Amino acid sequence: xxxxxxxxxxxxxxxxxxxxxxxxxxxxxxxxxxxxxxxxxxxxxxxxxxxxxxxxxxxxxxxxxxxxxxxxxxxxxxxxxxxxxxxxxxxxxxxxxxxxxxxxxxxxxxxxxxxxxxxxxxxxxxxxxxxxxxxxxxxxxxxxxxxxxxxxxxxxxxxxxxxxxxxxxxxxxxxxxxxxxxxxxxxxxxxxxxxxxxxxxxxxxxxxxxxxxxxxxxxx
Numbered sequence: 085x086x087x088x089x090x091x092x093x094x095x096x097x098x099x100x101x102x103x104x105x106x107x108x109x110x111x112x113x114x115x116x117x118x119x120x121x122x123x124x125x126x127x128x129x130x131x132x133x134x135x136x137x138x139x140x141x142x143x144x145x146x147x148x149x150x151x152x153x154x155x156x157x158x159x160x161x162x163x164x165x166x167x168x169x170x171x172x173x174x175x176x177x178x179x180x181x182x183x184x185x186x187x188x189x190x191x192x193x194x195x196x197x198x199x200x201x202x203x204x205x206x207x208x209x210x211x212x213x214x215x216x217x218x219x220x221x222x223x224x225x226x227x228x229x230x231x232x233x234x235x236x237x238x239x240x241x242x243x244x245x246x247x248x249x250x251x252x253x254x255x256x257x258x259x260x261x262x263x264x265x266x267x268x269x270x271x272x273x274x275x276x277x278x279x280x281x282x283x284x285x286x287x288x289x290x291x292x293x294x295x296x297x298x299x300x301x302x303x304x
Contacts, residue, residue: 087116088116089116090189091118091215092110092190092191094120094192099193100125102194102271103194105272107168109288110279113285118170118187120170124196150163173211181214181218182218188224189226192227192229194229194230197235197242203226204245225282226250227282228251228252229256231255261292
C-alpha cells in the first residue's frame, strides 16, 4: 500500500505535550506521520522540556520528546518512531509543499496565533504554513488546535476565515468530566479531541456516556 501520512505541524505556541500526545496516538493507531516542527516551536520545546530539536539529530530528539510524560518525567512512554518522516520547516521543496503529494490531512498542534494568521492569510512563509495552505486547497482535513488566551478580535477573525475555508478549529481546552487525576489526562483529552476531529480512533480519554458522576468516581 502507498504511504499516505497525516502531516503534523508543531508551531511555537505553548503546549508541546499536546503535540507529543497526538503523535503517540497516531503512531499507536497505525498511521504514518510527516512531521514539521517550526523554528519557533523548537524554542518552546526547549523551554518546556529541555529538549533541543535538531534537524540532523531529529530521530534521537523526537524519541526523547515522545518518551517524556506531560509531567516532565523521561521514559514514561515507549514509542516506535519508524512511521514518522521529518521535514525541515525551511524546506519549501518538501513533499507536503505540493498538492500532488498524497496525505490524509494536517493537524497543527499546538497552533500559535502567528501560525493561524499565516495560514488564514495564505502567507506560506515556511513549510508548516505552506502545507496547511495546500491541505485547504486540496480539500483535505485541516485541524487547528489553537492554544492562546485571551483571543483578540484579529485572531478570532482569522479563525473564522479558516473555518470558512473548511478547517476545523479545536481550542486546546481540557475538560474535567472524564475524571482527570493527572496532568497527562488533561493533555490526552485535548489530543483526543484533535484526533476525533480527524477521524482517527484512539483511547485517550473516557467518553461521555450520559450518566452523571462518572468523572468523580474515577477521580476517587
